[in-house]
Amino acid sequence: MSYPKDCWYVAATRDELDGAGDGFTARRLLDTLVLLFRLADGSVAALEDRCAHRPYPLSAGHREGDLVVCGYHGCTYDATGRCVRVPSQDNPPSGARVRTYPVVEHGPFVWIWIGTPGGERLRPPPATxxxxxxxxxxxxxxxxxxxxxxxxxxxxxxxxxxxxxxxxxxxxxxxxxxxxxxxxxxxxxxxxxxxxxxxxxxxxxxxxxxxxxxxxxxxxxxxxxxxxxxxxxxxxxxxxxxxxxxxxxxxxxxxxxxxxxxxxxxxxxxxxxxxxxxxxxxxxxxxxxxxxxxxxxxxxxxxxxxxxxxxxxxxxxxxxxxxxxxxxxxxxxxxxxxx
Ligand code: FES
Structure with a gap:
């Protein structure tokens, strides 16, 4: 590794997210595959871009409002990363989820924290x-x-x-x-x-x-x-x-x-x-x-x-x-x- 992970980095610009409309902005950040999209309330969600069922990119699926539907078997995740639907059974397995990442939007930049969970609370993204x-x-x-x-x-x-x-x-x-x-x-x-x-x-x-x-x-x-x-x-x-x-x-x-x-x-x-x-x-x-x-x-x-x-x-x-x-x-x- 040749970079620190415990740091706020820019994941995308506001324009990129807004330009994606109902789609996703998918990006490799700090060797991590991340999926970004804007929620109905205007905030931004950042999820691991890898289904928890099989190693398939969630960005290859589609959205149903604020939900993300995997394009392989249709497992569906909410913006907190929790799996809320598995089409082949009544309830998703307990604990089925993908990782989510803290995001802060300032001016043109959408900042993300991929480092140690909780570390983002110790310092905000730099002021610009x-x-x-x-x-x-x-x-x-x-x-x-x-x-x-x-x-x-x-x-x-x-x-x-x-x-x-x-x-x-x-x-x-x-x-x-x-x-x-x-x-x-x-x-x-x-x-x-x-x-x-x-x-x-x-x-x-x-x-x-x-x-x-x-x-x-x-x-x-x-x-x-x-x-x-x-x-x-x-x-x-x-x-x-x-x-x-x-x-x-x-x-x-x-x-x-x-x-x-x-x-x-x-x-x-x-x-x-x-x-x-x-x-x-x-x-x-x-x-x-x-x-x-x-x-x-x-x-x-x-x-x-x-x-x-x-x-x-x-x-x-x-x-x-x-x-x-x-x-x-x-x-x-x-x-x-x-x-
Ligand atoms: S790989 Fe995503 S639902 Fe099966």
């Missing part, structure tokens, strides 16, 4: 006010990346790859990112901040901000490993009067299994001069970035899988936050193994 506050707008996408959770966190905690991988994102005249000014570490999180010198706007910045591309602006960039399931980056373009455009890139990372991760990306923004089509522009810009990032991450994962010779990689100053995140993730996994 920028994803539900009316002052912000957001667009999102989901993708599967064939790379381990740890590789993703490390990648997004070090943006110095931007010059090689995404040169069009760099403001004109900036040739190197300044060193990380602050790296804050708590027991379970890491964050960093850096300020960029004033520079004119890159074409994408001018398009999405509505600002004058001939003027020079400062930028503040922050990044945070909030939990194993959530990564947050901010990018603020400021003029003499303060922030002109604030962007938040939210990555919810959910292990599918070791070496494979669901990535839920949300881009959020606010700014006084932002044009009406900023959402489409931002979605396109960050989709392209995510595609290039995925290609590199999947290549690294392939190398790790194909050549398992142990080796030590060197670190540079820009890796400080990533190294801390690796330590936190590794110790969480070891703690769970030791229990």
């Amino acid at each position: 006010p920028w994803l539900h506050d009316g002052a912000w707008s957001s667009v999102g996408e989901r993708r599967d990346v064939a790379a381990d959770l740890l590789l993703l966190h490390e990648h997004y905690l070090d943006l110095t790859n931007v010059f090689a991988m995404h040169p069009e994102m760099v403001p004109p005249g900036i040739e190197a990112l300044p060193p990380l000014e602050e790296v804050e570490v708590s027991e379970l999180s890491v964050s960093y901040k850096r300020e960029l010198p004033k520079a004119p706007l890159a074409p994408w910045e001018a398009q999405v901000s509505g600002l004058d591309s001939d003027e020079s602006f400062g930028r503040t960039e922050t990044g945070a490993f909030v939990t194993p399931g959530l990564h947050k980056q901010t990018y603020t373009i400021s003029g003499s009067g303060g922030p002109e455009l604030e962007l938040v890139r939210t990555h919810a990372f959910t292990p599918r299994s070791s070496g494979a991760t669901h990535v839920f990306l949300q881009i959020s923004w606010r700014g006084a001069a932002v044009p009406p089509d900023a959402g489409e522009q931002l979605a396109a810009v960050f989709h392209e970035m995510a595609s290039r990032d995925s290609a590199v991450l999947e290549t690294m994962q392939r190398y790790l899988d194909e050549d398992t010779t142990p080796r030590r990689y060197f670190n540079v100053k820009a890796d400080r936050a990533a190294v801390r995140a690796r330590r936190i993730l590794t110790s969480m996994v070891e703690d769970e193994r030791g229990r």
Whole structure:
């Protein structure tokens, strides 16, 4: 296992569940097959996607209101996982049930707890006010990346790859990112901040901000490993009067299994001069970035899988936050193994 289980992770987006209508959203999460659907009262149910009678997916069956009917012999389950009907006999066997999982819906995300039962009561999912506050707008996408959770966190905690991988994102005249000014570490999180010198706007910045591309602006960039399931980056373009455009890139990372991760990306923004089509522009810009990032991450994962010779990689100053995140993730996994 290369990921901690005792953590809230995003299982799906609200849009995915609503788009499924009377159907199901079936997904492999933390090596567990899960079935999600919205109940008549608006809440969300998450059941093990495997019938308790035989190893057949419940997602291959159908719904009768809030009940789930298996497509093999018709055994039927309620949203608490209890088997309430077996067509071939009067009563279901006592105790026949499938496992259910705690779920919390916040803004665009549906969070799930697959770890130790009861552990979800010790801590809530991380707060993401920028994803539900009316002052912000957001667009999102989901993708599967064939790379381990740890590789993703490390990648997004070090943006110095931007010059090689995404040169069009760099403001004109900036040739190197300044060193990380602050790296804050708590027991379970890491964050960093850096300020960029004033520079004119890159074409994408001018398009999405509505600002004058001939003027020079400062930028503040922050990044945070909030939990194993959530990564947050901010990018603020400021003029003499303060922030002109604030962007938040939210990555919810959910292990599918070791070496494979669901990535839920949300881009959020606010700014006084932002044009009406900023959402489409931002979605396109960050989709392209995510595609290039995925290609590199999947290549690294392939190398790790194909050549398992142990080796030590060197670190540079820009890796400080990533190294801390690796330590936190590794110790969480070891703690769970030791229990
Ligand atoms: S396998 Fe589901 S009812 Fe038999």
